[in-house]
Each structure stands twice: as structure tokens, then as C-alpha cells.
Amino acid sequence: xxxxxxxxxxxxxxxxxxxxxxxxxxxxxxxxxxxxxxxxxxxxxxxxxxxxxxxxxxxxxxxxxxxxxxxxxxxxxxxxxxxxxxxxxxxxxxxxxxxxxxxxxxxxxxxxxxxxxxxxxxxxxxxxxxxxxxxxxxxxxxxxxxxxxxxxxxxxxxxxxxxxxxxxxxxxxxxxxxxxxxxxxxxxxxxxxxxxxxxxxxxxxxxxxxxxxxxxxxxxxxxxxxxxxxxxxxxxxxxxxxxxxxxxxxxxxxxxxxxxxxxxxxxxxxxxxxxxxxxxxxxxxxxxxxxxxxxxxxxxxxxxxxxxxxxxxxxxxxxxxxxxxxxxxxxxxxxxxxxxxxxxxxxxx
Amino acid sequence: xxxxxxxxxxxxxxxxxxxxxxxxxxxxxxxxxxxxxxxxxxxxxxxxxxxxxxxxxxxxxxxxxxxxxxxxxxxxxxxxxxxxxxxxxxxxxxxxxxxxxxxxxxxxxxxxxxxxxxxxxxxxxxxxxxxxxxxxxxxxxxxxxxxxxxxxxxxxxxxxxxxxxxxxxxxxxxxxxxxxxxxxxxxxxxxxxxxxxxxxxxxxxxxxxxxxxxxxxx
Numbered sequence: 001x002x003x004x005x006x007x008x009x010x011x012x013x014x015x016x017x018x019x020x021x022x023x024x025x026x027x028x029x030x031x032x033x034x035x036x037x038x039x040x041x042x043x044x045x046x047x048x049x050x051x052x053x054x055x056x057x058x059x060x061x062x063x064x065x066x067x068x069x070x071x072x073x074x075x076x077x078x079x080x081x082x083x084x085x086x087x088x089x090x091x092x093x094x095x096x097x098x099x100x101x102x103x104x105x106x107x108x109x110x111x112x113x114x115x116x117x118x119x120x121x122x123x124x125x126x127x128x129x130x131x132x133x134x135x136x137x138x139x140x141x142x143x144x145x146x147x148x149x150x151x152x153x154x155x156x157x158x159x160x161x162x163x164x165x166x167x168x169x170x171x172x173x174x175x176x177x178x179x180x181x182x183x184x185x186x187x188x189x190x191x192x193x194x195x196x197x198x199x200x201x202x203x204x205x206x207x208x209x210x211x212x213x214x215x216x217x218x219x220x221x222x223x224x225x226x227x228x229x230x231x232x233x234x235x236x237x238x239x240x241x242x243x244x245x246x247x248x249x250x251x252x253x254x255x256x257x258x259x260x261x262x263x264x265x266x267x268x269x270x271x272x273x274x275x276x277x278x279x280x281x282x283x284x285x286x287x288x289x290x291x292x293x294x295x296x297x298x299x300x301x302x303x304x305x306x307x308x309x310x311x312x313x314x315x316x317x318x319x320x321x322x323x324x325x326x327x328x329x330x331x332x333x334x335x336x337x338x339x340x341x342x343x344x345x346x347x348x349x
Numbered sequence: 350x351x352x353x354x355x356x357x358x359x360x361x362x363x364x365x366x367x368x369x370x371x372x373x374x375x376x377x378x379x380x381x382x383x384x385x386x387x388x389x390x391x392x393x394x395x396x397x398x399x400x401x402x403x404x405x406x407x408x409x410x411x412x413x414x415x416x417x418x419x420x421x422x423x424x425x426x427x428x429x430x431x432x433x434x435x436x437x438x439x440x441x442x443x444x445x446x447x448x449x450x451x452x453x454x455x456x457x458x459x460x461x462x463x464x465x466x467x468x469x470x471x472x473x474x475x476x477x478x479x480x481x482x483x484x485x486x487x488x489x490x491x492x493x494x495x496x497x498x499x500x501x502x503x504x505x506x507x508x509x510x511x512x513x514x515x516x517x518x519x520x521x522x523x524x525x526x527x528x529x530x531x532x533x534x535x536x537x538x539x540x541x542x543x544x545x546x547x548x549x550x551x552x553x554x555x556x557x558x559x560x561x562x563x564x565x566x567x
């Protein structure tokens with residue numbers, strides 16, 4: 001893929017605007033899993049989407065892959081690959097977005113299956129052992145994907161699959177093994193190798209490190225960073241703040257279905273720290289920091305309050321919090337503009 | 350005192366996962382057992398909690414040597430332990446409501462009459478509201494389900510707690526909250542803790558002392 005045109009530099013790989021997902025339930029109830037998410041991702045950028053379990057981050061990933069269940073209703077847009085030469089997916093029913101990209105929310109299943117999944121968006125799954133087909137060897141799965149995505153002639157399949165495995169540091173002498181014969185780390189690499197085959201401009205990693213031990217977490221995210229390089233974009237969904245800190249350029253914090261803060265990773269983990277009270281609580285809960293939990297639990301996505309969803313757990317709650325705060329200047333909180341660093345220090349003391 | 354003396358254990362004949370491991374936890378003490386995945390630390394935790402019979406070695410619980418494991422363990426020894434596993438989905442019966450799940454140990458020991466009150470009391474301790482208690486596991490998040498599993502582990506007021514990667518699936522805030530629940534219980538009851546994990550920072554912060562398992566099966 002050539003990405004040297006001016007447009008490829010200025011157009012983001014992924015442009016998400018006002019993305020909302022709600023699930024229609026029995027009795028006319030709705031579960032609002034994602035509400036009004038905005039973010040962009042440029043080539044070479046690594047964005048970590050962090051939040052507690054059940055905050056809607058995996059639903060957001062499913063929305064980007066068109067893998068939502070039947071009862072889901074979406075709003076907004078998620079335009080992938082604007083700019084000339086990258087809009088190949090916008091055929092009939094392919095939901096064109098501005099700049100000729102593909103709107104992942106409007107695209108039909110045929111477009112998603114034939115030109116998006118694997119080709120434009122590579123998925124690094126949450127549990128690789130479950131993602132791989134249990135009854136076939138890693139080699140057979142790699143060859144199948146190579147054949148489907150690259151149209152590699154039969155004679156070259158074996159060699160190409162071996163190259164693909166090597167790219168993800170999957171050892172050649174394990175290619176003839178079945179998924180259950182692999183360790184967690186090797187299964188992760190096999191899944192990563194599959195995700196990389198289509199040379200997709202967007203890598204989507206959904207909790208890629210769950211259940212791995214610390215060394216393996218670090219190796220896995222380092223490899224994701226290496227594969228992102230300068231030409232791809234990485235969206236890593238994780239609850240592991242240490243993994244996010246290790247490789248992300250930017251951090252997006254999700255709470256109760258909304259992105260409440262987007263910050264430069266250096267600022268977020270560094271001296272300035274997070275600006276949203278929830279994000280601050282999340283960092284303070286780390287064992288290497290205060291190790292103090294934020295009291296309470298997130299609200300149910302089926303019964304979100306009118307105003308700020310964090311208000312009932314927030315130490316700084318006031319009258320203003322009865323109204324939903326706008327996402328302004330990269331944060332959605334009524335109190336942020338009042339914050340001076342000294343005030344925060346005093347609060348922590 | 351919980352003593353593990355020269356434990357050898359595994360799942361296939363002549364292929365021990367751990368060989369000749371000894372470890373002891375004093376009453377009220379918290380010990381973190383650190384090691385990479387696959388080193389056998391979970392197997393040792395299962396032996397300690399009387400869930401897996403070792404091929405050799407002794408487990409001594411408060412001065413009494415264990416002679417049976419799993420359902421062969423005498424009730425007084427079995428109920429001395431509360432165990433929390435890594436994956437709440439795999440350790441929760443999907444047919445039970447959270448309330449029934451939390452109270453299951455009471456029912457299993459013939460104390461069904463106390464089940465309703467016990468479930469409410471321990472649900473409150475782990476921060477689960479009444480509205481969640483009628484739900485089944487698929488209707489709650491991993492974090493909420495693990496809270497219920499911690500409540501279940503505490504409900505018989507065990508003298509020993511074994512937490513095997515209790516927080517590996519959880520976010521930072523839920524991790525800190527559940528560690529606090531366990532520590533509050535231990536402060537009340539004087540229970541000892543064996544916490545198994547791979548997160549050095551977490552276990553060093555949580556436990557009185559940590560033991561590093563550097564050589565697998567050594």
C-alpha cells in the first residue's frame with residue numbers, strides 16, 4: 001500500500017464522530033453501551049482506550065468491525081481511510097464518508113466481509129486461544145488467510161505463510177501445532193500474525209493482554225507497537241493501564257459509555273496527570289500509586305442518569321453535575337476548568 | 350499455621366508440575382507467591398486449599414495434617430478455606446442468581462436458614478447493591494461477578510484465604526476495591542492469606558511478604 005500522497009498524511013486513518021450504540025431490549029428498554037464518541041487516529045499513532053469492565057469499550061470495537069448483534073442501533077459515523085486510493089471499499093452499499101473513505105457503521109455485511117475485515121482493519125483478539133480454530137494447525141490457518149486476503153497462488157502459499165509467521169515472531173517449528181498445544185504467548189503471536197496478513201492500515205487490539213503475565217504483556221504490546229510502525233494506526237482497548245502507558249501516544253478514557261477524556265499519554269501518566277476525576281481515580285487505584293479504589297461502581301448502562309454519570313462516585317460533585325457535561329477541550333467534566341495543579345495536590349494530600 | 354511441606358504434585362503420572370516445594374503461612378500473615386505463568390504456582394495453591402491431592406508431601410492446617418482432598422476432606426478442614434480463582438465466569442454456576450451464588454457455601458453446609466441474611470451482608474461488604482443480587486452471571490460484568498465470588502469465599506468466615514490471580518481480569522479500581530475487602534476481612538478475623546499471582550507490584554503492595562518462584566518445578 002502506498003501512503004505517500006499528501007492526502008494520506010492529512011486524512012486520519014480513522015475518524016469517529018458522534019458514535020453511539022444502543023441495544024434494544026425487551027419492553028422497549030435500551031442499553032446505551034456507547035454514547036457520542038469522537039476521536040481520530042492518524043497513521044503511526046497509537047491510541048489506548050481504557051476503562052473498567054462493562055464501560056462499553058468492547059462494544060465500540062465490535063461496532064468498528066460491524067460485529068454488533070441484531071438488536072443494536074448505531075448513530076454517528078466512523079470513517080476509515082479517507083483520501084484517494086484508500087476508498088476502495090465504498091462500492092454499492094459501502095456507505096461513503098467524506099474524503100471517499102468507508103463509513104464502517106453504514107457499510108453492509110458484504111462490504112465489511114470482502115473489503116474491511118482483515119484488509120482494512122486487522123483484529124488482534126482478546127483471547128487468541130478462542131479465536132483460533134481448535135481443529136486446525138496454525139500453518140493451515142495462516143495459509144487459508146493468506147490465500148483469501150492476498151490471492152497468493154497455491155505454490156507460494158507455504159512460503160508466504162512462513163514469512164507471515166516470522167513477521168509476528170511465531171517460531172517456524174511450531175507451525176504444525178494445534179492451538180491447544182501453544183502457550184498463551186505463542187497463541188497470541190499466531191493471532192497477531194493472522195491480523196497482520198492483510199496489511200490493514202488500522203490494527204484493532206481488543207484487550208490483547210488479558211490473562212498474560214507481566215513479561216508477556218510487555219512483549220505483546222511492544223510487538224503491537226512495532227507492527228504499528230509509521231504506516232499503520234493502532235487502537236488498543238485495554239483495562240491494563242501499565243500496558244497502555246508502555247506504548248500509547250494518546251489515552252482515551254471511557255466511563256459509562258462515554259469518552260470522558262482524551263489526553264497525551266505523557267501528560268496523562270506524567271506530572272500533569274489526568275484531568276477527569278474518574279481518570280484520576282483510575283490511576284490512583286494502581287498498586288504503584290495510592291492503591292485506593294474509587295468508591296461505588298459505575299451506573300448500569302440501561303439506567304444512566306440524566307447528568308454526569310460519574311457524579312454519584314465523585315468527590316467534587318455539585319449542582320452543575322445534574323447536567324451532562326460537554327466534551328470540551330478533550331475532557332467532559334464541569335469542574336476541570338477550575339483545576340489548578342495546586343488544587344489537585346491539596347485534594348490528594 | 351498453614352504448612353506445605355515438600356509438596357510434589359501434577360496431573361499425569363511421573364510428570365510432576367511441582368516437586369518438593371515447601372511454604373508456610375503464619376496465622377494472620379499474608380504471603381504473595383510470585384511466578385510466571387505455567388510455573389505451577391496455581392497447582393500449589395490448589396493443593397494448599399485441599400482442592401488437588403499431591404503425589405507426595407504434607408499439608409498441615411493449624412496443626413492437623415490433611416488426609417483427604419476435595420470431597421474427601423473433612424468439612425472442618427474444607428470450610429477453613431475460602432478460595433477465589435482468576436476467572437469468575439468459570440467458577441460461577443451460570444444457573445444461580447448472585448444471591449444464591451454467594452450463599453451457596455451456607456446451603457452446602459446445612460445452614461440454608463442463614464442464606465438470605467448472609468448473602469445480603471456479604472454482598473454489601475463487597476459493594477454489590479441489592480439490585481444486582483437477583484441477576485445471573487451473564488447479566489453482570491466480570492468485575493461484579495468477581496465481587497460475588499469474593500463474597501462467596503468469605504461467607505463461611507474461613508481462617509485461610511487462597512486467592513489465585515484474583516484480580517488478573519480486573520481493572521485497577523476493582524482490583525484495589527477487592528484487595529481492600531479481603532484486607533478488611535483479615536483485619537476483622539485474623540485470617541491468613543496465600544495470594545498467588547504474576548504481578549510483582551501488586552503482591553508486594555498487598556502482602557506482608559512475597560516469595561519468588563523463579564525456577565519452575567525446582
